Amino acid sequence: xxxxxxxxxxxxxxxxxxxxxxxxxxxxxxxxxxxxxxxxxxxxxxxxxxxxxxxxxxxxxxxxxxxxxxxxxxxxxxxxxxxxxxxxxxxxxxxxxxxxxxxxxxxxxxxxxxxxxxxxxxxxxxxxxxxxxxxxxxxxxxxxxxxxxxxxxxxxxxxxxxxxxxxxxxxxxxxxxxxxxxxxxxxxxxxxxxxxxxxxxxxxxxxxxxxxxxxxxxxxxxxxxxxxxxxxxxxxxxxxxxxxxxxxxxxxxxxxxxxxxxxxxxxxxxxxxxxxxxxxxxxxxxxxxxxxxxxxxxxxxxxxxxxxxxxxxxxxxxxxxxxxxxx
Amino acid sequence: xxxxxxxxxxxxxxxxxxxxxxxxxxxxxxxxxxxxxxxxxxxxxxxxxxxxxxxxxxxxxxxxxxxxxxxxxxxxxxxxxxxxxxxxxxxxxxxxxxxxxxxxxxxxxxxxxxxxxxxxxxxxxxxxxxxxxxxxxxxxxxxxxxxxxxxxxxxxxxxxxxxxxxxxxxxxxxxxxxxxxxxxxxxxxxxxxxxxxxxxxxxxxxxxxxxxxxxxxxxxxxxxxxxxxxxxxxxxxxxxxxxxxxxxxxxxxxxxxxxxxxxxxxxxxxxxxxxxxxxxxxxxxxxxxxxxxxxxxxxxxxxxxxxxxxxx
Numbered sequence: 321x322x323x324x325x326x327x328x329x330x331x332x333x334x335x336x337x338x339x340x341x342x343x344x345x346x347x348x349x350x351x352x353x354x355x356x357x358x359x360x361x362x363x364x365x366x367x368x369x370x371x372x373x374x375x376x377x378x379x380x381x382x383x384x385x386x387x388x389x390x391x392x393x394x395x396x397x398x399x400x401x402x403x404x405x406x407x408x409x410x411x412x413x414x415x416x417x418x419x420x421x422x423x424x425x426x427x428x429x430x431x432x433x434x435x436x437x438x439x440x441x442x443x444x445x446x447x448x449x450x451x452x453x454x455x456x457x458x459x460x461x462x463x464x465x466x467x468x469x470x471x472x473x474x475x476x477x478x479x480x481x482x483x484x485x486x487x488x489x490x491x492x493x494x495x496x497x498x499x500x501x502x503x504x505x506x507x508x509x510x511x512x513x514x515x516x517x518x519x520x521x522x523x524x525x526x527x528x529x530x531x532x533x534x535x536x537x538x539x540x541x542x543x544x545x546x547x548x549x550x551x552x553x554x555x556x557x558x559x560x561x562x563x564x565x566x567x568x569x570x571x572x573x574x575x576x577x578x579x580x581x582x583x584x585x586x587x588x589x590x591x592x593x594x595x596x597x598x599x600x601x602x603x604x605x606x607x608x609x610x611x612x613x614x615x616x617x618x619x620x621x622x623x624x625x626x627x628x629x630x631x632x633x634x635x636x637x638x639x640x641x642x643x644x645x646x647x
Numbered sequence: 648x649x650x651x652x653x654x655x656x657x658x659x660x661x662x663x664x665x666x667x668x669x670x671x672x673x674x675x676x677x678x679x680x681x682x683x684x685x686x687x688x689x690x691x692x693x694x695x696x697x698x699x700x701x702x703x704x705x706x707x708x709x710x711x712x713x714x715x716x717x718x719x720x721x722x723x724x725x726x727x728x729x730x731x732x733x734x735x736x737x738x739x740x741x742x743x744x745x746x747x748x749x750x751x752x753x754x755x756x757x758x759x760x761x762x763x764x765x766x767x768x769x770x771x772x773x774x775x776x777x778x779x780x781x782x783x784x785x786x787x788x789x790x791x792x793x794x795x796x797x798x799x800x801x802x803x804x805x806x807x808x809x810x811x812x813x814x815x816x817x818x819x820x821x822x823x824x825x826x827x828x829x830x831x832x833x834x835x836x837x838x839x840x841x842x843x844x845x846x847x848x849x850x851x852x853x854x855x856x857x858x859x860x861x862x863x864x865x866x867x868x869x870x871x872x873x874x875x876x877x878x879x880x881x882x883x884x885x886x887x888x889x890x891x892x893x894x895x896x897x898x899x900x901x902x903x904x905x906x907x908x909x910x911x912x913x914x915x916x917x918x919x920x921x922x923x924x925x926x927x928x929x930x931x932x933x934x935x936x937x938x939x940x941x942x943x944x945x946x947x948x949x950x951x952x953x954x955x956x957x958x959x
Contacts, residue, residue, distance in 0.1 A: 330768075469871060470910065488896070579778060583778055605783065616780060
């Protein structure tokens with residue numbers, strides 16, 4: 321319990337750092353931030369909208385300290401300001417439209433990649449120097465060297481454009497209305513195969529190598545030899561004795577990799593015109609929509625912190641030592 | 648530290664011999680050398696990458712080996728010229744990231760106490776905040792260009808190195824030779840620079856290589872988003888223009904395929920070099936290989952568990 325609370329405290333601090341960075345970044349721009357920021361919007365935004373923006377960002381005549389608290393109060397209410405690219409929609413609404421798709425895409429990809437990568441890692445450590453161990457780790461290490469979004473482009477070109485097996489973009493067909501019907505869900509899956517698949521291909525190698533290397537160490541340890549000597553079945557020795565312990569470094573890495581994989585998945589979204597945060601981010605960059613950009617940064621950071629906390633819960637279940645409150 | 652009194656070959660020569668002995672490392676080094684050569688000399692051979700030389704979106708032919716872009720520029724020329732900037736930023740960022748990481752990590756590990764607690768908190772926070780969105784927000788506010796790109800990559804990339812260096816510092820600090828140096832009255836600065844850092848050389852070299860891989864990949868990603876200077880020819884902006892000119896939907900694979908392949912080859916070369924180094928600097932892996940070879944010669948099948956090998 322203490323462990324969980326301590327981690328929670330850490331994530332609160334991380335969230336606070338992200339919030340504070342978000343507040344100070346516009347003020348790092350050369351010159352007077354308010355003027356510089358609003359010079360770009362002049363002619364495109366109504367004066368009332370500019371005033372609203374100014375207030376949300378705390379870019380008022382109040383002292384820096386006062387501005388900071390105005391900003392925190394607005395964020396606490398979920399008010400990130402008004403989007404420039406999607407004027408006059410508030411940033412929070414714009415982000416909400418894409419949040420589900422991003423979480424779906426990145427979440428599925430990271431879980432699938434972790435499970436398959438770990439299983440192959442176990443297999444290649446057990447049949448060490450077998451064909452799995454000689455072929456797969458280096459293949460996936462090579463695939464991992466490609467930028468995610470480039471793999472996505474190649475897959476889209478090869479499997480989507482040339483062969484026509486998969487749709488060329490979007491999360492579902494334009495002719496379908498979202499709902500819990502079989503046709504709709506099947507269509508969503510069909511659209512997700514390529515984006516998820518390419519992220520999985522690019523990230524699998526990391527999990528595979530981590531798991532393989534830890535498994536090799538664990539398989540050489542005394543208690544595994546004892547389990548084998550007792551005559552336990554190989555499946556039991558591998559899965560219940562060795563793999564469970566070898567999983568710990570991978571789970572620790574899982575939390576840290578989340579942010580990284582999410583970044584790659586955002587770029588992949590762009591290639592597939594997938595309607596998630598990545599797509600919104602490009603719109604924000606092209607239109608210099610700072611409120612939207614910063615809103616996306618905050619929301620994604622909070623999502624990653626939340627996911628990290630869930631990973632901590634899994635770790636607690638896997639490793640009894642953390643439950644005893646030691647270390 | 649080094650109690651070696653016998654004369655020995657200098658640092659660079661040792662690395663060179665080690666690279667030549669290890670197959671993985673030599674393949675990696677050759678790949679890397681090729682790209683460095685292209686980056687240094689290539690731009691003189693291919694001419695102006697921005698010149699409009701032909702009809703847009705022509706497939707590879709004898710006059711344009713890799714075809715033309717959506718604007719009618721030569722893809723090969725763009726690729727070669729882009730290599731220079733992309734590699735330069737990659738190596739520079741890789742080096743700076745490790746310097747910052749080492750500075751923070753050694754300080755945290757060596758000072759301990761409150762300093763350690765604070766610095767550890769700092770790098771753990773930066774590790775958990777997703778890098779790409781943070782990089783985008785920072786880059787969007789600064790004037791676009793290589794300097795901004797480098798800065799952003801350093802800000803989002805240093806934390807992991809700091810964490811590893813801190814752990815390593817803690818473990819080295821607990822060894823006897825550091826205690827001996829302390830008793831002998833050496834200053835803290837000398838202990839760090841003469842006793843602790845030299846013992847981390849192989850780790851730091853590995854980190855520079857790993858960080859360069861990260862820097863090249865992340866840089867290409869940011870430029871693909873349009874956050875670089877899009878008027879400059881780099882690997883990332885090439886991909887940005889390929890995507891913008893709808894290369895995929897017109898079937899112009901030659902505008903994006905070679906660039907990505909180059910990114911991957913450089914990354915793979917560096918990774919190979921790194922895993923080669925690992926086998927060179929990790930005596931356990933080296934001895935294990937020798938042991939397995941020994942068993943094979945005697946006609947035994949090596950066992951499944953990691954062998955415990957004796958020295959000497």
